Amino acid sequence: TIYVVTPTYARLVQKAELTRLSLTLLHVPRLHWIVVEDSPQPTPLVRDLLAVSGLAYTHLHVPTPKDMKLQEKDPTWLKPRGVEQRNEAMRWLREMAAAAAVEQAVVYFADDDNTYSLKVFEEMRFTQRVSVWPVGLVGGMRYEGPVVENGKVVRFHTGWRPSRPFPIDMAGFAVSLRLVVAHPGARFDRSAQIGFLESSLLQGLVTMKELEPKADMCTKILVWHTRTEKPKIKREEIMQKQGMGSDLNVEV
Protein backbone atom coordinates (compact mmCIF):
# COMPACT_ATOMS: atom_id res chain seq x y z
CA THR A 1 0.00 0.00 0.00
CA ILE A 2 1.09 3.54 -0.71
CA TYR A 3 0.02 5.92 2.04
CA VAL A 4 -0.21 9.36 0.48
CA VAL A 5 -0.15 12.13 3.10
CA THR A 6 -1.67 15.45 2.03
CA PRO A 7 -1.80 18.48 4.31
CA THR A 8 -4.46 20.93 3.17
CA TYR A 9 -6.00 24.21 4.29
CA ALA A 10 -9.12 26.21 3.52
CA ARG A 11 -8.78 28.73 0.71
CA LEU A 12 -10.55 29.58 -2.53
CA VAL A 13 -8.77 26.94 -4.61
CA GLN A 14 -8.91 24.15 -2.05
CA LYS A 15 -11.77 22.19 -3.58
CA ALA A 16 -10.27 22.51 -7.05
CA GLU A 17 -6.87 21.31 -5.83
CA LEU A 18 -8.23 18.34 -3.92
CA THR A 19 -10.50 17.45 -6.83
CA ARG A 20 -7.75 17.17 -9.40
CA LEU A 21 -5.37 15.49 -6.99
CA SER A 22 -8.03 12.92 -6.07
CA LEU A 23 -8.56 12.17 -9.76
CA THR A 24 -4.86 11.45 -10.18
CA LEU A 25 -4.75 9.22 -7.10
CA LEU A 26 -7.84 7.35 -8.26
CA HIS A 27 -5.75 5.77 -11.02
CA VAL A 28 -3.25 4.29 -8.57
CA PRO A 29 -3.88 0.78 -7.26
CA ARG A 30 -3.40 -0.03 -3.57
CA LEU A 31 -3.32 3.56 -2.41
CA HIS A 32 -4.63 5.03 0.82
CA TRP A 33 -5.04 8.80 1.03
CA ILE A 34 -4.40 10.46 4.37
CA VAL A 35 -5.77 13.98 4.18
CA VAL A 36 -4.83 16.15 7.13
CA GLU A 37 -6.67 19.43 7.40
CA ASP A 38 -4.96 22.43 8.90
CA SER A 39 -8.00 23.27 10.99
CA PRO A 40 -9.36 22.86 14.50
CA GLN A 41 -12.24 20.76 13.14
CA PRO A 42 -12.75 18.63 10.06
CA THR A 43 -14.63 20.67 7.46
CA PRO A 44 -17.72 19.58 5.52
CA LEU A 45 -16.05 20.51 2.23
CA VAL A 46 -13.21 18.03 2.69
CA ARG A 47 -15.38 15.40 4.36
CA ASP A 48 -17.88 15.38 1.50
CA LEU A 49 -15.18 15.43 -1.16
CA LEU A 50 -13.48 12.40 0.40
CA ALA A 51 -16.77 10.54 0.81
CA VAL A 52 -17.49 10.65 -2.93
CA SER A 53 -13.88 10.37 -4.08
CA GLY A 54 -13.90 6.61 -4.58
CA LEU A 55 -10.58 6.42 -2.75
CA ALA A 56 -9.59 4.57 0.40
CA TYR A 57 -8.85 7.38 2.82
CA THR A 58 -8.38 8.65 6.34
CA HIS A 59 -9.51 12.13 7.29
CA LEU A 60 -7.46 13.80 10.01
CA HIS A 61 -7.07 17.36 11.21
CA VAL A 62 -4.77 19.42 13.34
CA PRO A 63 -4.43 23.20 13.32
CA THR A 64 -1.06 24.83 12.84
CA PRO A 65 -0.31 26.78 16.06
CA LYS A 66 -1.08 30.46 15.55
CA ASP A 67 2.52 31.63 15.91
CA MET A 68 3.66 29.21 13.20
CA LYS A 69 0.88 30.10 10.77
CA LEU A 70 1.81 32.05 7.66
CA GLN A 71 0.12 35.45 7.73
CA GLU A 72 -1.53 37.10 4.72
CA LYS A 73 1.42 39.44 4.14
CA ASP A 74 4.24 36.95 4.78
CA PRO A 75 6.36 35.68 1.92
CA THR A 76 5.50 31.98 1.52
CA TRP A 77 9.00 30.76 2.36
CA LEU A 78 8.98 32.45 5.77
CA LYS A 79 7.47 29.54 7.65
CA PRO A 80 7.27 25.86 6.85
CA ARG A 81 3.79 24.75 5.82
CA GLY A 82 1.97 21.53 6.61
CA VAL A 83 4.38 20.44 9.35
CA GLU A 84 1.97 19.52 12.14
CA GLN A 85 -0.28 17.87 9.59
CA ARG A 86 2.42 15.54 8.26
CA ASN A 87 3.47 14.67 11.81
CA GLU A 88 -0.13 13.92 12.70
CA ALA A 89 -0.29 11.53 9.75
CA MET A 90 2.85 9.77 10.97
CA ARG A 91 1.31 9.46 14.41
CA TRP A 92 -1.75 7.83 12.86
CA LEU A 93 0.41 5.54 10.72
CA ARG A 94 2.44 4.32 13.69
CA GLU A 95 -0.70 3.65 15.67
CA MET A 96 -2.30 1.86 12.77
CA ALA A 97 0.86 -0.20 12.17
CA ALA A 98 0.98 -1.20 15.83
CA ALA A 99 -2.61 -2.40 15.76
CA ALA A 100 -2.41 -4.35 12.50
CA ALA A 101 0.49 -6.22 10.94
CA VAL A 102 1.45 -4.00 8.02
CA GLU A 103 3.22 -5.56 5.08
CA GLN A 104 5.27 -3.77 2.46
CA ALA A 105 3.98 -0.22 2.66
CA VAL A 106 5.36 3.17 1.80
CA VAL A 107 4.63 6.73 2.90
CA TYR A 108 4.66 9.66 0.48
CA PHE A 109 4.11 13.32 1.37
CA ALA A 110 2.07 14.79 -1.46
CA ASP A 111 1.09 18.45 -1.21
CA ASP A 112 -2.33 19.32 -2.60
CA ASP A 113 -1.04 21.68 -5.30
CA ASN A 114 1.71 19.65 -6.96
CA THR A 115 1.35 17.64 -10.16
CA TYR A 116 1.98 13.91 -10.11
CA SER A 117 2.41 11.46 -12.96
CA LEU A 118 1.18 7.92 -12.41
CA LYS A 119 4.71 6.64 -12.90
CA VAL A 120 5.99 8.27 -9.74
CA PHE A 121 3.75 6.01 -7.67
CA GLU A 122 5.01 2.89 -9.38
CA GLU A 123 8.59 4.01 -8.81
CA MET A 124 8.08 4.46 -5.08
CA ARG A 125 6.06 1.31 -4.53
CA PHE A 126 9.07 -0.87 -3.79
CA THR A 127 10.95 1.25 -1.33
CA GLN A 128 13.18 -0.56 1.14
CA ARG A 129 14.10 2.44 3.26
CA VAL A 130 13.95 5.78 1.46
CA SER A 131 13.62 6.16 -2.30
CA VAL A 132 14.38 9.41 -4.12
CA TRP A 133 13.89 11.06 -7.53
CA PRO A 134 14.02 14.55 -9.03
CA VAL A 135 11.25 17.15 -8.75
CA GLY A 136 10.44 19.59 -11.54
CA LEU A 137 9.99 23.36 -11.18
CA VAL A 138 11.28 23.68 -7.65
CA GLY A 139 13.89 25.74 -5.84
CA GLY A 140 14.18 28.32 -8.60
CA MET A 141 15.40 25.58 -10.97
CA ARG A 142 13.95 23.62 -13.87
CA TYR A 143 14.36 20.69 -11.56
CA GLU A 144 16.26 19.61 -8.49
CA GLY A 145 17.29 16.06 -7.73
CA PRO A 146 19.84 13.52 -6.59
CA VAL A 147 22.92 12.90 -8.73
CA VAL A 148 23.60 9.19 -9.15
CA GLU A 149 26.94 7.54 -9.86
CA ASN A 150 27.34 3.77 -10.05
CA GLY A 151 23.82 3.32 -8.79
CA LYS A 152 24.34 5.43 -5.67
CA VAL A 153 23.33 8.95 -4.77
CA VAL A 154 26.58 10.91 -4.45
CA ARG A 155 25.31 14.48 -4.25
CA PHE A 156 22.34 16.69 -5.10
CA HIS A 157 21.63 18.99 -8.00
CA THR A 158 20.20 22.07 -6.34
CA GLY A 159 20.55 25.82 -6.71
CA TRP A 160 20.77 26.52 -3.03
CA ARG A 161 22.85 25.24 -0.13
CA PRO A 162 23.83 21.86 -1.55
CA SER A 163 25.49 21.21 1.81
CA ARG A 164 22.12 20.65 3.50
CA PRO A 165 21.94 17.03 4.74
CA PHE A 166 19.08 16.23 2.34
CA PRO A 167 18.45 19.07 -0.12
CA ILE A 168 15.39 17.27 -1.47
CA ASP A 169 11.90 18.64 -1.91
CA MET A 170 9.05 16.98 -0.02
CA ALA A 171 7.74 15.59 -3.33
CA GLY A 172 11.05 13.89 -4.12
CA PHE A 173 11.16 11.00 -1.67
CA ALA A 174 9.13 8.21 -0.11
CA VAL A 175 9.78 6.32 3.11
CA SER A 176 8.99 2.74 3.95
CA LEU A 177 6.39 2.48 6.67
CA ARG A 178 8.60 -0.02 8.45
CA LEU A 179 11.29 2.65 8.83
CA VAL A 180 8.78 5.19 10.15
CA VAL A 181 7.64 2.65 12.73
CA ALA A 182 11.19 1.63 13.63
CA HIS A 183 12.06 5.26 14.42
CA PRO A 184 9.21 6.45 16.59
CA GLY A 185 10.92 9.78 17.28
CA ALA A 186 11.46 10.72 13.65
CA ARG A 187 9.37 13.73 12.64
CA PHE A 188 9.38 17.01 10.80
CA ASP A 189 10.83 19.74 12.98
CA ARG A 190 8.66 22.80 12.84
CA SER A 191 11.51 24.99 14.02
CA ALA A 192 13.89 23.74 11.32
CA GLN A 193 15.64 26.48 9.35
CA ILE A 194 14.23 27.40 5.97
CA GLY A 195 15.02 24.59 3.54
CA PHE A 196 15.85 22.10 6.28
CA LEU A 197 12.38 20.65 6.86
CA GLU A 198 12.90 17.56 4.72
CA SER A 199 16.35 17.07 6.26
CA SER A 200 14.86 17.22 9.74
CA LEU A 201 12.87 14.05 9.04
CA LEU A 202 15.32 12.20 6.83
CA GLN A 203 18.33 12.70 9.10
CA GLY A 204 16.64 10.53 11.68
CA LEU A 205 15.93 7.75 9.19
CA VAL A 206 18.63 7.25 6.62
CA THR A 207 22.07 8.19 5.30
CA MET A 208 22.81 9.48 1.81
CA LYS A 209 24.47 6.20 0.90
CA GLU A 210 21.33 4.28 1.68
CA LEU A 211 19.04 6.33 -0.57
CA GLU A 212 17.41 4.30 -3.34
CA PRO A 213 17.49 6.23 -6.64
CA LYS A 214 14.36 5.83 -8.78
CA ALA A 215 13.07 7.30 -12.05
CA ASP A 216 15.83 5.88 -14.24
CA MET A 217 18.63 6.76 -11.86
CA CYS A 218 17.03 10.13 -11.17
CA THR A 219 17.04 11.25 -14.80
CA LYS A 220 13.27 11.50 -15.33
CA ILE A 221 10.90 14.17 -14.04
CA LEU A 222 7.77 12.42 -12.79
CA VAL A 223 6.49 15.06 -10.38
CA TRP A 224 6.26 18.84 -10.60
CA HIS A 225 6.18 21.42 -7.83
CA THR A 226 3.37 23.44 -9.40
CA ARG A 227 1.71 26.25 -7.50
CA THR A 228 -1.72 27.66 -8.17
CA GLU A 229 -2.38 31.38 -8.42
CA LYS A 230 -4.44 32.88 -5.68
CA PRO A 231 -7.65 33.98 -7.45
CA LYS A 232 -8.43 37.66 -7.38
CA ILE A 233 -11.99 38.25 -6.31
CA LYS A 234 -12.11 42.01 -6.24
CA ARG A 235 -15.36 42.12 -8.25
CA GLU A 236 -17.00 39.77 -5.78
CA GLU A 237 -16.34 42.23 -2.98
CA ILE A 238 -17.78 45.10 -4.98
CA MET A 239 -20.83 43.09 -5.97
CA GLN A 240 -21.37 41.94 -2.40
CA LYS A 241 -21.49 45.54 -1.23
CA GLN A 242 -24.18 46.13 -3.84
CA GLY A 243 -26.10 43.11 -2.62
CA MET A 244 -25.33 41.25 -5.84
CA GLY A 245 -22.56 38.96 -4.62
CA SER A 246 -22.37 35.23 -5.24
CA ASP A 247 -24.65 32.96 -3.27
CA LEU A 248 -22.48 31.95 -0.32
CA ASN A 249 -24.38 28.66 -0.05
CA VAL A 250 -22.88 27.60 -3.36
CA GLU A 251 -19.72 25.66 -2.52
CA VAL A 252 -16.80 26.61 -4.78
Added chain:
Amino acid sequence: TIYVVTPTYARLVQKAELTRLSLTLLHVPRLHWIVVEDSPQPTPLVRDLLAVSGLAYTHLHVPTPKDMKLQEKDPTWLKPRGVEQRNEAMRWLREMAAAAAVEQAVVYFADDDNTYSLKVFEEMRFTQRVSVWPVGLVGGMRYEGPVVENGKVVRFHTGWRPSRPFPIDMAGFAVSLRLVVAHPGARFDRSAQIGFLESSLLQGLVTMKELEPKADMCTKILVWHTRTEKPKIKREEIMQKQGMGSDLNVEV
Protein backbone atom coordinates in the same frame (compact mmCIF):
# COMPACT_ATOMS: atom_id res chain seq x y z
CA THR B 1 -18.71 11.15 -27.73
CA ILE B 2 -17.40 14.23 -25.96
CA TYR B 3 -14.81 16.07 -28.04
CA VAL B 4 -12.64 18.01 -25.62
CA VAL B 5 -10.72 20.79 -27.33
CA THR B 6 -7.57 21.98 -25.55
CA PRO B 7 -5.34 24.76 -26.88
CA THR B 8 -1.87 24.58 -25.41
CA TYR B 9 1.48 26.33 -25.71
CA ALA B 10 5.08 25.62 -24.75
CA ARG B 11 6.11 26.91 -21.33
CA LEU B 12 7.67 25.52 -18.17
CA VAL B 13 4.45 24.13 -16.73
CA GLN B 14 3.07 22.71 -19.98
CA LYS B 15 3.92 19.07 -19.34
CA ALA B 16 2.61 19.27 -15.79
CA GLU B 17 -0.66 20.86 -16.94
CA LEU B 18 -1.26 18.37 -19.72
CA THR B 19 -0.34 15.49 -17.41
CA ARG B 20 -2.91 16.30 -14.77
CA LEU B 21 -5.57 17.21 -17.29
CA SER B 22 -5.02 13.94 -19.14
CA LEU B 23 -5.44 12.02 -15.88
CA THR B 24 -8.79 13.70 -15.32
CA LEU B 25 -9.97 12.98 -18.86
CA LEU B 26 -8.85 9.37 -18.57
CA HIS B 27 -11.72 8.74 -16.17
CA VAL B 28 -14.35 9.90 -18.67
CA PRO B 29 -15.91 7.29 -20.96
CA ARG B 30 -16.42 8.03 -24.67
CA LEU B 31 -14.14 11.01 -24.77
CA HIS B 32 -11.88 12.17 -27.58
CA TRP B 33 -9.20 14.74 -26.77
CA ILE B 34 -8.33 17.28 -29.45
CA VAL B 35 -5.09 18.95 -28.42
CA VAL B 36 -4.17 21.94 -30.55
CA GLU B 37 -0.68 23.27 -30.08
CA ASP B 38 0.02 26.95 -30.51
CA SER B 39 3.11 26.25 -32.58
CA PRO B 40 4.27 26.07 -36.19
CA GLN B 41 5.04 22.37 -35.76
CA PRO B 42 3.80 19.64 -33.45
CA THR B 43 6.28 19.23 -30.60
CA PRO B 44 7.80 15.97 -29.35
CA LEU B 45 6.76 16.79 -25.79
CA VAL B 46 3.07 16.87 -26.63
CA ARG B 47 3.28 14.05 -29.16
CA ASP B 48 4.92 11.68 -26.67
CA LEU B 49 2.59 12.66 -23.86
CA LEU B 50 -0.47 11.94 -26.01
CA ALA B 51 0.98 8.67 -27.25
CA VAL B 52 1.23 7.25 -23.73
CA SER B 53 -1.87 8.97 -22.33
CA GLY B 54 -4.22 6.07 -22.90
CA LEU B 55 -6.75 8.49 -24.39
CA ALA B 56 -8.36 8.63 -27.82
CA TYR B 57 -6.94 11.82 -29.27
CA THR B 58 -6.17 14.02 -32.24
CA HIS B 59 -3.03 16.14 -32.27
CA LEU B 60 -3.31 19.39 -34.22
CA HIS B 61 -1.27 22.56 -34.32
CA VAL B 62 -1.56 26.10 -35.58
CA PRO B 63 0.51 29.07 -34.48
CA THR B 64 -1.13 32.23 -33.23
CA PRO B 65 -0.19 35.02 -35.69
CA LYS B 66 2.66 37.07 -34.28
CA ASP B 67 0.63 40.29 -33.94
CA MET B 68 -2.02 38.48 -31.89
CA LYS B 69 0.44 36.74 -29.60
CA LEU B 70 0.61 37.87 -26.02
CA GLN B 71 4.04 39.31 -25.29
CA GLU B 72 6.05 38.66 -22.13
CA LYS B 73 5.17 42.06 -20.64
CA ASP B 74 1.50 42.17 -21.66
CA PRO B 75 -1.22 41.77 -19.05
CA THR B 76 -2.90 38.42 -19.77
CA TRP B 77 -6.29 39.93 -20.55
CA LEU B 78 -4.89 42.10 -23.38
CA LYS B 79 -5.35 39.56 -26.14
CA PRO B 80 -7.54 36.51 -26.41
CA ARG B 81 -5.64 33.26 -26.08
CA GLY B 82 -6.14 29.97 -27.89
CA VAL B 83 -8.43 31.43 -30.56
CA GLU B 84 -6.86 30.04 -33.74
CA GLN B 85 -6.38 26.73 -31.96
CA ARG B 86 -10.06 26.34 -31.07
CA ASN B 87 -11.09 27.33 -34.59
CA GLU B 88 -8.66 24.79 -36.01
CA ALA B 89 -10.30 22.12 -33.87
CA MET B 90 -13.73 23.12 -35.21
CA ARG B 91 -12.39 22.89 -38.75
CA TRP B 92 -11.17 19.36 -38.03
CA LEU B 93 -14.49 18.44 -36.40
CA ARG B 94 -16.53 19.62 -39.36
CA GLU B 95 -14.32 17.73 -41.76
CA MET B 96 -14.48 14.61 -39.63
CA ALA B 97 -18.26 14.91 -39.31
CA ALA B 98 -18.64 15.28 -43.07
CA ALA B 99 -16.59 12.15 -43.70
CA ALA B 100 -18.29 9.94 -41.12
CA ALA B 101 -21.84 9.95 -39.85
CA VAL B 102 -21.51 11.35 -36.34
CA GLU B 103 -24.11 10.47 -33.76
CA GLN B 104 -24.86 12.35 -30.60
CA ALA B 105 -21.63 14.22 -29.93
CA VAL B 106 -20.68 17.32 -28.01
CA VAL B 107 -17.80 19.78 -28.17
CA TYR B 108 -16.23 21.26 -25.03
CA PHE B 109 -13.44 23.84 -24.94
CA ALA B 110 -11.23 22.86 -22.01
CA ASP B 111 -8.16 25.00 -21.34
CA ASP B 112 -5.12 23.12 -20.13
CA ASP B 113 -4.90 24.90 -16.77
CA ASN B 114 -8.46 24.67 -15.46
CA THR B 115 -9.75 22.09 -13.00
CA TYR B 116 -12.56 19.77 -14.01
CA SER B 117 -14.70 17.45 -11.91
CA LEU B 118 -15.90 14.26 -13.55
CA LYS B 119 -19.47 15.39 -13.10
CA VAL B 120 -19.15 18.25 -15.53
CA PHE B 121 -18.61 15.77 -18.35
CA GLU B 122 -21.71 13.81 -17.46
CA GLU B 123 -23.72 17.01 -17.33
CA MET B 124 -22.69 18.06 -20.83
CA ARG B 125 -23.03 14.65 -22.43
CA PHE B 126 -26.66 15.12 -23.43
CA THR B 127 -26.53 18.52 -25.01
CA GLN B 128 -29.15 19.30 -27.64
CA ARG B 129 -27.79 22.64 -28.76
CA VAL B 130 -25.76 24.48 -26.12
CA SER B 131 -25.63 23.52 -22.46
CA VAL B 132 -24.38 25.85 -19.75
CA TRP B 133 -23.32 25.82 -16.09
CA PRO B 134 -21.40 28.04 -13.67
CA VAL B 135 -17.61 28.29 -13.49
CA GLY B 136 -15.73 28.80 -10.23
CA LEU B 137 -12.99 31.37 -9.58
CA VAL B 138 -13.44 33.39 -12.74
CA GLY B 139 -14.00 37.02 -13.63
CA GLY B 140 -12.90 38.33 -10.26
CA MET B 141 -15.77 36.42 -8.63
CA ARG B 142 -16.16 33.29 -6.54
CA TYR B 143 -18.10 32.04 -9.53
CA GLU B 144 -19.92 33.29 -12.57
CA GLY B 145 -22.86 31.55 -14.18
CA PRO B 146 -26.31 31.59 -15.69
CA VAL B 147 -29.29 32.45 -13.51
CA VAL B 148 -32.17 30.04 -14.06
CA GLU B 149 -35.86 30.74 -13.50
CA ASN B 150 -38.54 28.17 -14.30
CA GLY B 151 -35.98 25.98 -16.01
CA LYS B 152 -34.75 28.72 -18.37
CA VAL B 153 -31.68 30.94 -18.34
CA VAL B 154 -32.94 34.48 -17.79
CA ARG B 155 -29.71 36.34 -17.13
CA PHE B 156 -26.13 35.88 -15.99
CA HIS B 157 -24.44 36.31 -12.64
CA THR B 158 -21.23 38.15 -13.52
CA GLY B 159 -19.22 41.00 -12.09
CA TRP B 160 -18.59 42.67 -15.41
CA ARG B 161 -20.71 43.84 -18.33
CA PRO B 162 -23.70 41.58 -17.79
CA SER B 163 -25.06 43.06 -21.03
CA ARG B 164 -22.63 41.02 -23.13
CA PRO B 165 -24.61 38.60 -25.33
CA PHE B 166 -23.15 35.56 -23.54
CA PRO B 167 -21.13 36.57 -20.49
CA ILE B 168 -20.01 32.97 -19.99
CA ASP B 169 -16.50 31.67 -19.54
CA MET B 170 -15.13 29.21 -22.09
CA ALA B 171 -15.31 26.47 -19.47
CA GLY B 172 -19.01 27.09 -18.84
CA PHE B 173 -20.66 25.70 -21.97
CA ALA B 174 -20.66 22.82 -24.43
CA VAL B 175 -22.03 22.74 -27.96
CA SER B 176 -23.58 19.85 -29.83
CA LEU B 177 -21.45 18.80 -32.77
CA ARG B 178 -24.55 18.85 -34.94
CA LEU B 179 -24.93 22.57 -34.29
CA VAL B 180 -21.27 23.23 -35.11
CA VAL B 181 -21.70 21.38 -38.38
CA ALA B 182 -25.00 23.10 -39.19
CA HIS B 183 -23.33 26.51 -38.84
CA PRO B 184 -20.15 26.21 -40.87
CA GLY B 185 -19.35 29.89 -40.45
CA ALA B 186 -19.54 29.94 -36.65
CA ARG B 187 -16.16 30.55 -35.06
CA PHE B 188 -14.30 32.45 -32.39
CA ASP B 189 -13.52 35.96 -33.57
CA ARG B 190 -9.93 36.80 -32.82
CA SER B 191 -10.66 40.52 -33.05
CA ALA B 192 -13.55 40.32 -30.58
CA GLN B 193 -13.41 42.87 -27.77
CA ILE B 194 -12.07 41.74 -24.42
CA GLY B 195 -14.68 39.49 -22.80
CA PHE B 196 -16.60 38.94 -26.01
CA LEU B 197 -14.76 35.88 -27.31
CA GLU B 198 -17.29 33.34 -26.08
CA SER B 199 -20.11 35.56 -27.33
CA SER B 200 -18.53 35.71 -30.78
CA LEU B 201 -19.02 31.97 -31.18
CA LEU B 202 -22.29 31.52 -29.34
CA GLN B 203 -24.11 34.39 -31.07
CA GLY B 204 -23.88 32.47 -34.31
CA LEU B 205 -25.28 29.31 -32.75
CA VAL B 206 -27.95 29.91 -30.17
CA THR B 207 -30.17 32.36 -28.30
CA MET B 208 -30.29 32.81 -24.54
CA LYS B 209 -33.72 31.19 -24.40
CA GLU B 210 -32.41 28.05 -26.01
CA LEU B 211 -29.58 27.50 -23.51
CA GLU B 212 -29.85 24.23 -21.58
CA PRO B 213 -29.01 24.78 -17.91
CA LYS B 214 -27.07 21.94 -16.29
CA ALA B 215 -25.48 21.29 -12.89
CA ASP B 216 -28.73 21.37 -10.90
CA MET B 217 -30.13 24.43 -12.66
CA CYS B 218 -26.71 26.08 -12.53
CA THR B 219 -26.38 25.89 -8.75
CA LYS B 220 -23.34 23.57 -8.55
CA ILE B 221 -19.71 24.41 -9.28
CA LEU B 222 -18.24 21.54 -11.28
CA VAL B 223 -15.36 23.34 -12.99
CA TRP B 224 -12.85 25.91 -11.75
CA HIS B 225 -10.92 28.51 -13.69
CA THR B 226 -7.64 27.80 -11.92
CA ARG B 227 -4.40 29.34 -13.12
CA THR B 228 -0.93 28.06 -12.42
CA GLU B 229 1.86 30.30 -11.23
CA LYS B 230 4.68 30.87 -13.63
CA PRO B 231 7.66 29.19 -11.96
CA LYS B 232 10.56 31.41 -11.08
CA ILE B 233 13.81 29.92 -12.30
CA LYS B 234 16.26 32.62 -11.30
CA ARG B 235 18.65 30.12 -9.71
CA GLU B 236 18.70 28.06 -12.86
CA GLU B 237 20.01 31.05 -14.79
CA ILE B 238 22.71 31.71 -12.21
CA MET B 239 23.71 28.04 -12.15
CA GLN B 240 23.78 27.86 -15.93
CA LYS B 241 26.25 30.73 -16.07
CA GLN B 242 28.44 28.76 -13.66
CA GLY B 243 28.17 25.70 -15.88
CA MET B 244 26.09 23.94 -13.23
CA GLY B 245 22.65 24.31 -14.76
CA SER B 246 20.10 21.54 -15.18
CA ASP B 247 20.67 19.01 -17.93
CA LEU B 248 18.62 20.44 -20.81
CA ASN B 249 18.09 16.92 -22.17
CA VAL B 250 15.93 16.15 -19.15
CA GLU B 251 12.35 16.95 -20.17
CA VAL B 252 10.47 18.82 -17.47
